[in-house]
Amino acid sequence: MTFKTSMEALTNDAKRWDDTAAMLQTAGAKCADLTLRAQDFSFMGGDTHEAYEAVREFMRSYLLDGERAAAGAGNALIKVRNTYEGSDEAAKQRLKEAWEWH
Template identity: 75%
Template sequence: MTFKASMEALTKDAKRWDDTAAMLQRARADCADMTLRAQDFSFMGGDVHKQYEEVRSFMEDYLRDGERETSGAADALRKVHNTYQGSDEAAIQRLKSSWEWH
């Protein structure tokens, strides 16, 4: 794989992780909106409501963690991209200066 192709792959992969983080963010927001009151469970009431809320809260936290981790993966890929890009540009300048007459 060429350097250019590798750099494009890093950018493309970072976008995929960003898209995944955005999807998880929307899912988390939807999950947060799914709160119910104990009365919404009719005669089953408190115990069922408590179990429902535990599962809903767990899923909201799980989606938040997923969003944070996938966003972090995208940031890490961009950091690698920027590091390599900076290294490549520095190498070009070093080679260019070695061929210039002083």
């Protein structure tokens, strides 16, 4: 795999993680909007409403945790790419300086 191909792969993988984070953020926001009132469960009682809210809040939190993790993975891949890219540029500069010095 060439250096250019490796950089493209890191960029593409980071974008996939960023896209996943965006999807999870959207799902988490939609989950947050799925609140119901206690009277919506009047035929089943307040315990059902409490259970529903506990599950809804768990899912919202779970999705947002997933968003943060996916965004972190994307950011980490970009940092790796930038580090490699910076190392490559620094190596090129050192080589150029070595040739110019002689």
